[in-house]
Every structure is written in C-alpha cells, then in structure tokens.
Amino acid sequence: MRLLVATQNQGKVAEYQNLLAGLDCEIVGLGDIGLGDLDVDETGTTFEANALIKARAYAQASNMITLSDDSGIVVDALNGEPGIYSARYGGPGLDNAGRRQLLLSNLLGVPDEKRTAHFACVIAVVDPQTGAEYTAYGQVDGHIMTEERGTSGFGYDPVFRPLGDTRTFGQMDSSEKDPISHRGVAAQQLPAILKQIEAD
Ligand code: IMP
Secondary structure, eight states: OEEEEOOSOHHHHHHHHHHTTTSSOEEEETGGGTOTTOOOOOOOSSHHHHHHHHHHHHHHHHOSOEEEEEEEEEEGGGTTOBGGGGGGTTOTTOOHHHHHHHHHHHTTTOOGGGOEEEEEEEEEEEOTTTOOEEEEEEEEEEEEOSSOOOOOSSTTGGGEEETTOSSOGGGSOHHHHTTTSHHHHHHTTHHHHHHHHHHO
C-alpha cells in the first residue's frame, strides 16, 4: 500500500516512517507528489475535526490513501488552553521558545498539583476510493514544569514531564519518548486501520 503522510513537517514524515517500519507500506510525503505548497486551513474546533479536514482535503487532491494528524497540549489550569491552538499560541509573532515562555508565565504561581496537562493527538486516515474514514486517538498525561528542562524534541517538550518520570520530554531521546507519546499511542492503532482499509 502507498500511504500519503500529509504534513508540511518533514520531521513528522520521518517519524511515521519509523512508527510504520515493518508494515508493507510505502510512505510518501506531500513534496514527493508535488503538493508541498497546498495548505489546508484548520477550521475545526477539535483535534479530530482538524485531522479529518486535512486528511480529506489531501486525499481528494492526491487520490491516495492519506494520513493526517492534529495534536497539541491541553493545560487544565488554563481551561484546556492552548489545545488545538498550540502551534499558534500567543499569535504569529512567537516561535516555539516564545510559546513555551508564554505558557510558563500564564502558570506563574500555580502549584505543582494544579499544573496537570496532557498532550493529545488524533490521526485520521481517509481512503478517497471508498470514502472510508478512520481516526485514532492518543494521549499522554503529565505536568507543566516551572522552568524549561532539556533541549531534545520540539514544541512544548522541555516544559512537559510525563507522569511516572522525573524528566521532561526535552530530556528524552525519541526512542524513549515515541513509545509513550500521544502520537506514538495513536500510531499503535494504525496497523489495524490500514489492514481494515485493505479489506474494505
Ligand atoms: P500540529 O499537530 O502539527 O498542528 O502541531 C500542534 C502543535 O502542538 C505543535 O506545533 C507543538 O507546538 C505542539 N505539539 C504537538 N505535539 C507535540 C510534541 O510531541 N511535543 C511538543 N509539542 C507538541
């Protein structure tokens, strides 16, 4: 099976290549099929809606079985913010480091037991031939630190400590983070979904 991993983020294409290694599946990126410039607006109000919006749009444009995902960090003391707006938290002027600092400053004075948060990820797979749509959800629970620790990973990794560990995701390498991460947990459901699509 050829599977389009529809993301502008080359890091994610590589991550899915790792996660799906061992399956009889050729992973193709948007750039490989000349769709590198096609942007799709995330107009949904949930991770699931946004993952499906992207998977449907790229499946239609490519006529290929297409995977898209949507993810973010949900902070309880901030009523679930930044959530689906994680990549845009604080507006277009901020980079990843600026977004992390904004999060830490919005939690200033909040005690550790109230700094609970989770990363969430929904992976959507759409088959344009049959119209079949599947989604998989993954979540990892943890706490937001009071300061950054570690430089690995991306986004909010240096300020997120998963439950049961003393280190942040920023202090783990990908072989430690991937099996327990929201994206890794969702991806564990992909072999069954792809098998089902083949049988549809
Ligand atoms: P998207 O899923 O590409 O829309 O990205 C959502 C945003 O959530 C990213 O830009 C990051 O800021 C954040 N995010 C999602 N997953 C992770 C992760 O595994 N580590 C750190 N930040 C993440």
